[in-house]
Amino acid sequence: MIPLTPETAAAFARLTLGHIGRQYPYKLDHVMLEDKDAVLPRVLHPIFHGSFDWHSCVHGWWQLLTVARLHPDTYEAGLIRARADEMLVPEKVAGELAYLARPLSAGFERPYGWAWLLALHQEAARHPSGWGDALAPLASAFATRFGTYLSKLTYPLRVGAHGNSAFALIHASRWAREYDRALLDLIRDKAIGWYSGxxxxxxxxxxxxxxxxxxxxxxxxxxxxxxxxxxxxxxxxxxxxxxxxxxxxxxxxxxxxxxxxxxxxxxxxxxxxxxxxxxxxxxxxxxxxxxxxxxxxxxxxxxxxxxxxxxxxxxxxxxxxxxxxxxxxx
Incomplete structure (x- = not known):
């Protein structure tokens, strides 16, 4: 099997460090009701306003923190930790939560971005840094959304892109196994009902x-x-x-x-x-x-x-x- 070498991990990190803060081009998932809703991405999303779209920025952060954990002595790992100390902080998380609180944001990034945010929180919590604690309210908000969504989702989405139910539930179940057993039970019940036959x-x-x-x-x-x-x-x-x-x-x-x-x-x-x-x-x-x-x-x-x-x-x-x-x- 092909291994993850320090050199490969560092190369991945250099790529992602180059775009997690790159503001443009950017594709918004944003429903507007009036003129004042036309706001720049970096204002709407204090953390995840790079990497072309919200979900790519989220999983870019997952990738960076994973690299920093697996290869902590590389030069790039130091850059990652410094950037995370700047960005993964409670006041910026509060800005992301404020966006979710908008009445028109109920379906924002469902379910792909939700799943990656849970994966990011799970990875961040493996680091003795406070990043996991900072992200915990955001993870909790998406876990609640998963529970509501799954309770009313009659059929799975079997598509090959962002809407795929199984992919989202892989990440959600891994997070829920550690943080929310009720959500894990719901995921198991839905998946077995959808796929066991x-x-x-x-x-x-x-x-x-x-x-x-x-x-x-x-x-x-x-x-x-x-x-x-x-x-x-x-x-x-x-x-x-x-x-x-x-x-x-x-x-x-x-x-x-x-x-x-x-x-x-x-x-x-x-x-x-x-x-x-x-x-x-x-x-x-x-x-x-x-x-x-x-x-x-x-x-x-x-x-x-x-x-x-x-x-x-x-x-x-x-x-x-x-x-x-x-x-x-x-």
Missing amino acids: DRAAQAWEPAGDDFLSGTLCEALLMSELLEPGAFRAWFDAFLPDVAHGEPATLFTPAFVHDRTDPKIAHLDGLNLSRAWCWRTLAGRLGPDHPASARALEAADFHFVTAMPHISGDYAGEHWLATFALLALTA
């Missing part, structure tokens, strides 16, 4: 701008929520021919025609997120499972296909390193 997935993917595999994210979520034996039994029914390289679409990296097109560039992210899923699933299935070796091969193949393209154009550069880090820390 799925059989013989055809994996008709990717669509033209996917960055997530709906099939593999579903499998990864179930591996988080089921006991190991129950998960293996479910997986064998869900993807019965994986050991034989089928469905072939899951083993074939996506081709990216134009990396300057932000939507088409999503496909590099699909390759990286598949690498993350395959690598994690191999570990959950165990070395004796007939699909494990094939899964690890697929993970490495997808990763090496995408890795040369995580920088070079801002369409991908503002977010792809995060998904590369997910894969390497699976």
Whole structure:
């Protein structure tokens, strides 16, 4: 398996330090009711106003803090800690909370940004710095939103982009296991209700701008929520021919025609997120499972296909390193 070396971690950090404070271009998720709602991103979002959009800035911070924890002695880790001491503070978090309190912000960043904020809080709390305490009210606010949302969500979203339910619930369940057992129970109940009966997935993917595999994210979520034996039994029914390289679409990296097109560039992210899923699933299935070796091969193949393209154009550069880090820390 490909390792996360100090050199690779430092390179990821340099990329992300270059854009978490870059204010433009920026894509707002912002509903306006009147003229006074036309406000600059850095005013609306005191912390997460870089990296092209709110959620990319959030997971950029997750990536930076993860690098700083795993490789604390690198030069870049010192830069990360200094920047975090400046930005991840209660008064700036209060500004982010004020935005959530707007009546028109109920659906803001649902569910992708919510999930990444919980992942960021969980990572920040691993550092003896106060960053986790500062972010805790924001995490609590999004956990409450998850509870409300899941209680009324009848069907899962199986799409290959930001709306995907399984991807969001992977991160939310990891956070909830540590901080909110009632939310974890709700996530487990919803996921089992939605996915437990799925059989013989055809994996008709990717669509033209996917960055997530709906099939593999579903499998990864179930591996988080089921006991190991129950998960293996479910997986064998869900993807019965994986050991034989089928469905072939899951083993074939996506081709990216134009990396300057932000939507088409999503496909590099699909390759990286598949690498993350395959690598994690191999570990959950165990070395004796007939699909494990094939899964690890697929993970490495997808990763090496995408890795040369995580920088070079801002369409991908503002977010792809995060998904590369997910894969390497699976």
